[in-house]
Amino acid sequence: MQESDNQELAKEAEKVPFWRMMLSVMQASFGVQSKKNKERDFASGSIKGFVIAALVFTILFVVTVATVVNLILP
Numbered sequence: 001m002q003e004s005d006n007q008e009l010a011k012e013a014e015k016v017p018f019w020r021m022m023l024s025v026m027q028a029s030f031g032v033q034s035k036k037n038k039e040r041d042f043a044s045g046s047i048k049g050f051v052i053a054a055l056v057f058t059i060l061f062v063v064t065v066a067t068v069v070n071l072i073l074p
Contacts, residue, residue, distance in 0.1 A: 016044045021053040029057065 016024075024041050027033035041050065 016041065016046070016049065018049060018053065021049045022057065025050065025053045025057045029061075 021041075024033060024037055027037065
């Protein structure tokens with residue numbers, strides 16, 4: 001069973017699409033990412049995509065919070 005999990009992670013780690021990186025960043029930021037996804041992300045070896053995804057998420061999050069605050073407060 002351990003070997004099949006490792007083979008599955010290696011297969012998924014080859015190339016992680018950007019949308020999956022964004023999903024992983026969102027899950028990690030809210031603390032709900034599974035151990036399997038975290039291992040897949042670290043096995044991918046490409047930090048550049050995750051850094052870009054994290055920057056995009058952070059910018060969108062800050063803009064969303066600022067917009068909501070501006071709409072609520074007169």
